[in-house]
Amino acid sequence: MSEPPFGAALAGDAGLPATRAFLAGGGMLGGMIRAHRWEDTPLGPPAGWPAALKTLVAVMLGARQPMFVAWGPERTMLYNDAYAPLCGARHPAALGAPFRCVWFDILDEVGPILERAFAGEPTQMDDIAFTMHRNGYPEEAHFSFSYTPVRDPAGRVEGMFCACDEITGRVQSSRRQAFRLALEARLRDLDDPRAVMAAAAEAVGRHLGCDRAGYAEVEADGAHYRIEGEWCAPGMPGLGGRRALRDHAGSVIADFCAGRTVAVEDAGVLPAERAAAAAVYRAIGARALLTVPLVKEGRLAAALFAHARAPRRWTPEEQRLVQEVAERTSSAVGRARAEAALRASEARWRGLFRNMHEGVALCEILRDGAGRPADLRFLEVNAAWAGLTGIPAARVLGRRLTDAIPGIEPFWAETFGRAVDSGMPVHAEYRAAPLGRWFEVIAYRTEPERFAVLFLDVTERKLAEERQALLAREVDHRAKNALTVVQSVLRLTRAPDLPSYVRAVEGRVAALARAQSLLAADRWQGADLRTLLLAELGPFLGGQRLVLDGPLVPLPPLAAQPLAMAVHELATNAVKHGALSAAAGRLAVRWSLRPGTPPELALRWEERGGPPVPGPPARPGFGSRVLEGTVRSQLGGRVALAWETAGLACDLVLPLPGVAA
CATH class of the missing domain: 3.30.450.40 (GAF domain)
Known part of the structure; x- marks a missing residue:
């Protein structure tokens, strides 16, 4: 409540005698003190109170801080409006009552402090805790106070003055905050x-x-x-x-x-x-x-x-x-x-991610200054991805694609960028040249600028498709070549009469058919090199001289048919343009077996007596591409062609695993 300054007139203050002027003001407690029957207490009527007590009461009634005075042998209590709430339900009975009767429940703690004050020893307490029953139930309360002895003119302690403050709320607030922080x-x-x-x-x-x-x-x-x-x-x-x-x-x-x-x-x-x-x-x-x-x-x-x-x-x-x-x-x-559900979900995902046979990579797209997809960074890859690519996960995680796989094509970043930008899955097949493998990929956007990629190694399928395409083209090519050979047989065959001519032509065409059937047998189990050469070259000879010179070489199954195709292409070319196109033509095939692991077959094809060779062709023909595909790609060998004026020379070097030198 608001109070006027000390000494201002209040209801009940008017007409106070000079002997009680010190009781003026003081709000509710001022009025109660003025109305109290002090003559029934050890203090007696206020007019007879000692000067020190009057002064303290006047100060107390004019103050807004909680204050009380305990006076005389009974420690009789007087207090102000601000102190009344601290008494709880004991107010107003506490006014004029002995201190021991008011604070009986905490007398063990506060009584000795009071008595030290009456013995002349002041006390200052910043925080003292009590368990009080001031409201009819036990409660924890905290106070800060000072107990000051008050002496008479002779120096004897007549009373004690206390200025105090209840800090229970502040202490509990601090405690609650500490509790909240610790719990959090x-x-x-x-x-x-x-x-x-x-x-x-x-x-x-x-x-x-x-x-x-x-x-x-x-x-x-x-x-x-x-x-x-x-x-x-x-x-x-x-x-x-x-x-x-x-x-x-x-x-x-x-x-x-x-x-x-x-x-x-x-x-x-x-x-x-x-x-x-x-x-x-x-x-x-x-x-x-x-x-x-x-x-x-x-x-x-x-x-x-x-x-x-x-x-x-x-x-x-x-x-x-x-x-x-x-x-x-x-x-x-x-x-x-x-979080537990997320961990369980992540554990399931981790198990799937770890155990999938398909490669999986989680990445983020990286863009150039114009905002175009230019690269990507690996965030995570599974074991299958590392197995498919042959690159350990530790070498790519956190790195750019172009740093992890030097020379990688821009196709990958551009393709994955489409998935990120469109939000739609992107499916593609492409050959990663630095890895020498074909991959089928499906990319999905997972979040802004991030995506997941499913990798399948389709190298074997793509090679099979290439072989199938090559075979189809080879069949077509062989059919055309067969007609060419037949034409050559017809043109080069000489006979004294028609029946003889027919017999010669029939024999050569039959030999050609037998060679074609041999090459078409997918389950061919291999052959001796000399036998293979004779079988392949026989149908193409029209009286020309053939020299075969070399040791016995058993060809493994995987090498026999590709080599036969290579020889067939050389023979076809010789019939069309080289030594086998002229009656005086000569063909020599010589070979040797070089020791090593594995040993290598070195075979030289040399034509003479045919039309002069003007030089290498302007562009490689189908036969040259077949030689490259069979000798280099299928057999892992080497091919060298020399277009000499006297005739074509071809050197083939083939590794022969499983063959003893």
């Missing part, structure tokens, strides 16, 4: 929902000094709840497990469902309509109970509770604190469950 730190480190509930229950139980605290969650049926996290003081039984809501009184259940806090100070004095609930409380050993329900989306979801074995008043501040903890616990439990 503890819950933040927990990732198990039950551990979160148990930690919150323990924190509440210890902070409130109660005997049991717990966190319960209501089941989906809405009729039962389960206590998942609980803390109990020594000697207090636990309640963990499943319980029925109907054990509580109907009015209590209604409060729970409405989200209202239920505080029971003494279950032993509950009204008759809550007798069933009282019986439940007795059975669990609780006389005082505080329950804070949590209603989520219109449904009772959980509750945080605290129990005490003795009757207890739950202060509004304690109820607010438990409400805060309940909400914080609910959030932490939700977070822990979400």
Whole structure:
């Protein structure tokens, strides 16, 4: 309340005699002091009070800080308006009463301090704690004060003056803040929902000094709840497990469902309509109970509770604190469950990611100054990816594609950039030249500027497709070549009469057919090199001289047919343009076997006597490409062609695994 300055006239102050002028003002307590029958106390009428007491009372009544004076042998108390709330329900009876009668419940702590003041020793306390019953129930209170001895002119201590302040709110606020910070730190480190509930229950139980605290969650049926996290003081039984809501009184259940806090100070004095609930409380050993329900989306979801074995008043501040903890616990439990679900999902994904036979890479796109996809960075790859590419994961993680695989084509960044920009999956097949392998990829955008790629190694399929295409072209080419050979046979065959001519032509065409059938046999198990040469070259000879010179060489199955195709192409070319196109032509095929691992077959094809060779062709023909495809690609060998004026010379070098030198 607002007061006028000391000495200003108040109702009841007018007409005060000079002997009582020091009692002017003072608000409510000023009026009470003026009206009090002091003659019935050891102090006697105010007019006869010592000057020091009058001065102190005047100062006290004019002050806004809580103050009191204890005077005389009985330590009779006088105090001001600001001190009255500190007395609680003991005001106004405390006015004029002995100090020991007012503060009987804390006399053991504060009595010695008072007596030291009357002995002449001042005391300054910044924070002293008491358990007081000033309002009819025990409560913790904190004060800062100074006790100052007051002496008479002779130097004897006649009384004590106290200026004080209750700092309970400040202390509790600081304590609550420390409690919140500690609880927050503890819950933040927990990732198990039950551990979160148990930690919150323990924190509440210890902070409130109660005997049991717990966190319960209501089941989906809405009729039962389960206590998942609980803390109990020594000697207090636990309640963990499943319980029925109907054990509580109907009015209590209604409060729970409405989200209202239920505080029971003494279950032993509950009204008759809550007798069933009282019986439940007795059975669990609780006389005082505080329950804070949590209603989520219109449904009772959980509750945080605290129990005490003795009757207890739950202060509004304690109820607010438990409400805060309940909400914080609910959030932490939700977070822990979400993280647990995420961990489980991630574990499933990790298992799939780790065990997939297909390669998987998670990447982010990198752009140039114009915003175009220019590169990518590897964020994660699985073991299958490393196996498909032959690159260990440690060599690519966190690195750019162009750094991890030098020479890689821009195609990859451009293709994956389309998936990121469009948000649509992109499917492609392309040969990664630096790796020498074909990959089929499907790219998906996962988040802005990031994507996942599924890799399949399709090198064998692509090679098979290439071989199939080559075979189809070879069949077509061979058909045309066969006609050419037949034409050459017809043109070069000489006979004295028509029947002889027919027989010669038929024989050569039949030989050509037999060679073609031999080459078409997919299950050909290999052959001697000389036999293969004779079988392949026989149909092309029209009287020309053939020299075969070299050791016995058993060709392995994988080398026989490609080599036959190569020889066939050389022979076809010789029939069209070289030594086998002229009657005086000569062909020599010489070979040797070089030792090594594996040994190598060195074969030289040399034509003479045919039309003069003007030089190499302007561009490679189909026959040259077949030589490259069979000798280099299929057999891993080397080809060297020399277009000499006297005739074509060709050197072939082939590795022959499994053949003894």
